[in-house]
Amino acid sequence: MRALEPWVEAPLAGFLAESDARLTLLMTSSGQVIAQHGFTRSLDVMAAAALGAGILAATSELARVMGLPPLDAVAHQGKLLGIYLAAFTTPRGRWLGLVVYGRETSLGLVQLFFERLVEELGRAAPAELPARQVLAEDFEPELNRSLGALFGR
Amino acid sequence: MPLVNFTTREITCKLVYYGPGRSGKTSNLLYIHGRVPEHRRGTMVSLATQSDRTLFFDFLPLELGVISGFTTRFQLYTVPGQVYYNATRRLVLQGADGVVFVADSQARRFDDNLESFQNLQENLLDQGVDIRQLPLVLQYNKQDLPADLILAPPDLDDALNFRAVPSLPADALHGSGVFESLKALSALVLQRLAVPR
Numbered sequence: 001m002r003a004l005e006p007w008v009e010a011p012l013a014g015f016l017a018e019s020d021a022r023l024t025l026l027m028t029s030s031g032q033v034i035a036q037h038g039f040t041r042s043l044d045v046m047a048a049a050a051l052g053a054g055i056l057a058a059t060s061e062l063a064r065v066m067g068l069p070p071l072d073a074v075a076h077q078g079k080l081l082g083i084y085l086a087a088f089t090t091p092r093g094r095w096l097g098l099v100v101y102g103r104e105t106s107l108g109l110v111q112l113f114f115e116r117l118v119e120e121l122g123r124a125a126p127a128e129l130p131a132r133q134v135l136a137e138d139f140e141p142e143l144n145r146s147l148g149a150l151f152g153r
Numbered sequence: 154m155p156l157v158n159f160t161t162r163e164i165t166c167k168l169v170y171y172g173p174g175r176s177g178k179t180s181n182l183l184y185i186h187g188r189v190p191e192h193r194r195g196t197m198v199s200l201a202t203q204s205d206r207t208l209f210f211d212f213l214p215l216e217l218g219v220i221s222g223f224t225t226r227f228q229l230y231t232v233p234g235q236v237y238y239n240a241t242r243r244l245v246l247q248g249a250d251g252v253v254f255v256a257d258s259q260a261r262r263f264d265d266n267l268e269s270f271q272n273l274q275e276n277l278l279d280q281g282v283d284i285r286q287l288p289l290v291l292q293y294n295k296q297d298l299p300a301d302l303i304l305a306p307p308d309l310d311d312a313l314n315f316r317a318v319p320s321l322p323a324d325a326l327h328g329s330g331v332f333e334s335l336k337a338l339s340a341l342v343l344q345r346l347a348v349p350r
Contacts, residue, residue, distance in 0.1 A: 004158045030248020031228065032156040032165055046165070046214035046228055047195050054200075054209055057244040065240070134157050134164070135221040135347040140340055146218035146225070147339065151188055151332045 003035035011120035012037065019113040022081070023100035025049055029057070029087065034095060052098040056085050075107055084110050088118045091125040155250050155346060157223070164225045166342050167248055168335075171273050172255035173265035174206065174234030177294040180325035181255060182213045182229055185335065188328070189215060207233040210245045220343065227339070234269065243276045251288035251342040253334050255325070256313060258295045258303040263312065270313055288341035289318045292334045297324035 001016070003009045008026065012035050016024060023038035025045060031053035039045045055074060063071040073086040084099040084107060097117070101110050155166040170178040179199070186197045193216045200209035211231040218225065230249075232242040246252075254273060256266040274284045293309045304312075306322050314320050319337040323330025 002161065004156065004160070006160060028156070028248060030167060032167065032248065041195070044195060046226065047198050047212060050210075050212045050214075050228065050230070051198060054244065057247070058209070058241070061240050061244065134159075134223060135343060137347055139221045139343060139347055142220045143217075143225075143339060143343060144336070146220060147332070147336050150190075150193055150215070150217060152190075153332070 001037040007124045008035045015117040020105040021099045021101045025098040029094045162223045164223045166250045167228045169249040170231040170253045173269040176255045176257040177325040178231040178255045184328045184331045251338045255292045258293045290338045291320040292323045294323045296322040
């Protein structure tokens with residue numbers, strides 16, 4: 001498991017143990033990854049987060065356009081695997097969860113323990129935001145070197 | 154603001170390529186995808202129509218390397234340019250840390266550029282973001298076309314570049330200006346995380 005901030009880890013570990021989910025991703029509503037479990041490459045996590053955020057955003061917008069109450073959760077059920085996507089509010093803003101589960105559990109259990117996860121995250125979130133200034137003043141030469149290397153220049 | 158993981162020392166930035174339909178936003182990402190080593194990029198996700206127009210977004214995650222001790226990643230998105238896809242453009246723009254506005258340099262697309270740029274300002278404003286506060290780079294694409302078909306960068310600057318942000322000529326199909334645009338925007342976005350001078 002990897003998490004952006006340590007306070008997310010315990011609630012997420014509890015959710016994983018209880019729900020028996022295979023992959024779990026927490027992200028901001030703009031698709032930035034907060035925490036993840038079960039992915040092998042960080043770059044794959046980013047693609048999954050972008051698509052998950054896109055699906056939920058499109059679903060919410062569709063509900064709004066059709067004059068429906070907000071739709072904060074979507075479930076896709078396949079033969080072997082299912083996907084549960086849900087939006088929720090935390091003290092740090094609106095987050096989204098993406099859960100992939102197999103036959104060892106069920107959508108109902110995932111939903112039940114996901115609701116608990118949301119409650120526990122709400123209790124665990126510290127009031128203070130982390131500091132913002134992180135890079136050294138002279139970061140630009142390093143940036144230029146990294147970009148140059150990336151593009152083979 | 155870019156997302157910073159202090160525990161694992163990682164920075165993730167969301168960069169959006171915006172502009173009118175067929176201006177070359179997806180071409181920028183395709184060029185980058187083709188040039189960057191496989192281990193430094195993820196799968197390029199393209200949600201497109203049957204005629205290959207972007208329907209929702211294109212997405213390309215990049216791993217830049219270590220900057221000031223932080224592993225830095227970029228999430229590159231394009232928006233659909235066609236006028237009628239505004240709802241999806243707004244969704245993709247959410248939480249953007251910076252924008253490359255890809256203008257089509259062809260003289261006949263002048264009004265489309267203006268309309269798209271105004272649309273960018275409106276969509277940002279809807280999300281409570283003042284375009285003057287957002288890192289922005291203008292890319293004047295298709296500068297490789299015959300001179301009688303296109304507007305020169307100074308003319309496009311007069312029409313679009315009120316804030317004197319970085320502006321770059323480009324030929325995204327062949328790569329000219331693509332790297333430079335990404336570099337210019339990256340620097341602007343990361344400057345916000347740097348210790349003030």
